Amino acid sequence: MRVTLLGTGDTTGTPTVGCDCATCERARERGIERSRFSVHVENERTCECLLIDASPDFRSQFEATGAALPDAAVITHVHFDHLDGLGNFYRLLDDLPVHAASALDPFTGASVADSIRERYDYLDVVEIHGQEPFSTFEVCGLELTLVPVEHPPMACYGLAVEDPETGAKLSLSGDTSYDIPDESRDALRDPDLLLADAIVPASLAPKHPMGGSDFDDEGVPLTFGTKHMTRQGAIRLGEDLDADETRLVHLAHYYPADEAFGEPLAVDGEVYDL
Template sequence: MRVTLLGTGDTTGTPTVGCDCDTCRTARERGIERSRFSVHVENDRTGESLLVDASPDFRSQFLSHDVPLPEAMVITHIHFDHLDGLGNAYRIFDDLPVYAADETDPKTGESVAETVRSKFDYLDRITVHAVTPFESFRVCGFDVTLVPVDHPPLLCYGLVVSDPETGTKLSLSGDTNYDIPEDSRAALADPDLFLADAIVPAALCEHHPAGGRHEDDEGVPRTFGHKHMTREGALSMAEELNAKQTRLVHTSHFYPAKEAFEEPLAVDGEQYDL
């Protein structure tokens, strides 16, 4: 299993358009990119590959990184920075299977699969497959499982990608706060690589209108506001899940410049052979 981090940033990415903060300026000077979130997972046994989330930066990601176009895609939730790149399927794919959850979201009145199907109804190149969370499905030679996480106000899912032949396992937290349900934690546990949402360091919670939540024993917030884990929360989750290796993704340009590019914060283009 070869995992390529195509997009490691949050909804604005780093550098952020029109921003001259120290972090964005440092990223430009060092040629570092954190585009909107997307992960490419290649099966070296079958030659097939799976794309997790359709970044709006789809075109530049595939032009910048030496990875093949995917045979299938999984969508974790319907926020713009994880979905809108699906429009790139036009004229690129003859047929692209897209997998998404079948649970009805009380906020939207439809499932993620239904939203994808209706929003991209003009694309005859994609076929949307509705799948049930916690029920594994086989695609690209992998066993893939969507697991519910907590990203209010919308339903959102983490993901487990396992190779049934080698036993290697990739877990993605999805966009989530620290309050991941216990059954989802069990499904995500013991990965060879854990990709964890870590939008800001915990110290920045004082600047969020909702503050921080899910404090540890020392009072450090593991959730920033309501929707995302802090760096400290993501690292705590990784420890709880017994992850062999952890990379922090979906990070924002609000990290102070002196911290923004330190380990284990990921940047675009990182590649891992599991």
């Protein structure tokens, strides 16, 4: 299983358009990109490829990495930075099966799958397949399990991807606070690689209108506001799940410049063979 990090940024990406903060300027100087979140998984046994979340930066991501066009996709939730790249498949593919959770989201009144189906009803290439959370399904020769996480007020899902032949496992936290349900944690546990949402360091929590939450024993917030983990929360999650390696993703340009490009913060284009 070959995993390529197509996009490792949050909703505005880094560098952010029109921003001259030290972090964005340093990213420009170093030629570093953190575009909107997306992950490419190649099953080298079957020569099939899976796209996890469809970034609005789809075109530049595939051009930059040379990644093969996907045979299928999974969408974790319906925020635009994870979904709106689907429109790019017009005239690129004849069909693209897209998998998403079928459970009703009380906030939207529709499931993630139904919301995508409605939004892209004009796009014949996209075929939506609803999947029950915690029910494993097979795509591209890999076993996938969508699990609920906490990204209020909207339903959002983490994802476990396993190769049934080699035992390799990739887990994604999804956009989430640290307060992930135990059943979801169990499904994500023991990955070779964990991609964990870590939007900012805990030191910035006081700047959020809601502050921080999910404090550790030393009072460090593991969640920024209510929707995303801090760097400390994401690292702690990796420890909780016994991940062999944890890379931090969905990163904002609010990281101080002297912290923004250090380990274990990911940048676009990283490749992992599991």
